[in-house]
Amino acid sequence: MADKILKKLKIKVWRQKNAKSKGKFETYTIENVSTGSSFLEMMDILNFQLIEEGIDPIAFDHDCREGICGTCSLYINGRPHGPDTEVTTCQLHMRKFKDGETIVIEPWRARAFPVIKDLVVDRTAFEKILQAGGFVSVNTGGVPDANAIPVAKEDAEESMDAAACIGCGACVAACKNSSAMLFVSAKVSHLAKLPQGKVEAASRAKNMVSKMDELGFGGCTNTQACEAECPKSISITNIARLNREYLKARISE
Numbered sequence: 714m715a716d717k718i719l720k721k722l723k724i725k726v727w728r729q730k731n732a733k734s735k736g737k738f739e740t741y742t743i744e745n746v747s748t749g750s751s752f753l754e755m756m757d758i759l760n761f762q763l764i765e766e767g768i769d770p771i772a773f774d775h776d777c778r779e780g781i782c783g784t785c786s787l788y789i790n791g792r793p794h795g796p797d798t799e800v801t802t803c804q805l806h807m808r809k810f811k812d813g814e815t816i817v818i819e820p821w822r823a824r825a826f827p828v829i830k831d832l833v834v835d836r837t838a839f840e841k842i843l844q845a846g847g848f849v850s851v852n853t854g855g856v857p858d859a860n861a862i863p864v865a866k867e868d869a870e871e872s873m874d875a876a877a878c879i880g881c882g883a884c885v886a887a888c889k890n891s892s893a894m895l896f897v898s899a900k901v902s903h904l905a906k907l908p909q910g911k912v913e914a915a916s917r918a919k920n921m922v923s924k925m926d927e928l929g930f931g932g933c934t935n936t937q938a939c940e941a942e943c944p945k946s947i948s949i950t951n952i953a954r955l956n957r958e959y960l961k962a963r964i965s966e
Contacts, residue, residue: 716749719807723815724759726771729828732835736828740815748808752795753778753785755807772831778803780944783881787832788819793883793942801881801944821882823891824929838928839880839896845924846917847900851909868906875903877945884939884947890931895939897921898955899947905958915962922959 722743729736743759750758753775760770774784785802789795795805810816818832826834864872878899885891901918904910910917933952940949 716747717808719746719748719810719812719814720744721813722746722755722810724818725815726818726832727820728771728831729820730830732827732829736831738817746807748806748810750807751778751803752787752789752805752807753803772829772833774833775803780804781879783879786821786834786836786881786883786886788821788886790817793821793886794881794944799944799946801879804944821886823882823885825891825893826882826885834882836880836882838930839882839893841928842893842897842921842924843900846913846920847904848913849904849909850912862908864907872903872906875899875906875947875951878903878943878947879945881944883942883944885930887938887942888931888933889936889938890934892933892939893925893930894933894952894955895943895947895949897925898949898951901955901958902951905954914958915965918955918958919962922955 723740724743725738725740727736728739741759741763743755743762746755746758753773756771756773763770774786776782776784778785780801780803783801787794787802789802789805794800794802796809797805820826820828820832821834821836823834825838826836829835876899878896880896882896884895885893901921904917905914935949935952937949940947
């Protein structure tokens with residue numbers, strides 16, 4: 714199917730000069746956008762237009778543009794990563810929008826993710842959670858043979874499914890409580906299912922949950938909004954595993 718041209722779009726975007734200033738929505742018009750363009754390519758075109766008009770370009774995060782790094786985190790028309798499923802913002806294409814439509818773009822809204830500028834938020838809270846316990850101390854020496862440590866197929870698959878989490882924060886943005894439980898549970902699960910992760914299993918669950926609470930993320934109420942909006946389809950069954958790991962750790966104290 715040949716790409717079409719969206720003759721005119723209104724882009725209603727959150728503008729905020731810095732973390733301390735008060736932000737507001739600004740509306741811009743962009744014309745002749747190909748439906749084959751990615752959403753970020755549309756943002757690039759809009760920024761070139763703004764620069765030519767003497768307006769400060771819109772700040773937004775991006776890196777790989779291949780759905781791997783998780784940095785292209787935008788809240789589009791009321792949904793994390795926009796009106797498509799199992800994609801990041803950089804994988805979203807303009808064919809998902811209609812000619813003449815108004816597209817509303819916001820940053821992640823969470824106390825633990827303060828706005829730096831425009832659509833860019835500080836997500837180092839995720840890194841602090843990982844630093845609190847997302848590691849293994851097993852000395853594996855050189856590169857081991859692939860099957861030197863037997864792992865059950867089901868455990869290996871569940872571990873790899875959890876490890877698919879890219880830490881974009883869509884789960885936090887989708888949650889009415891800004892909970893990070895899906896992210897934390899994915900990081901705990903992918904190590905909990907492997908032999909190498911057993912050494913720190915108890916301290917990992919306790920430390921990561923404690924850090925999550927300390928950083929101001931909300932509690933989980935199991936609405937499944939996080940799973941529905943996750944670009945990597947991380948399952949909420951990982952949250953159940955995290956709860957089990959945490960309870961076992963507390964009982965063994």
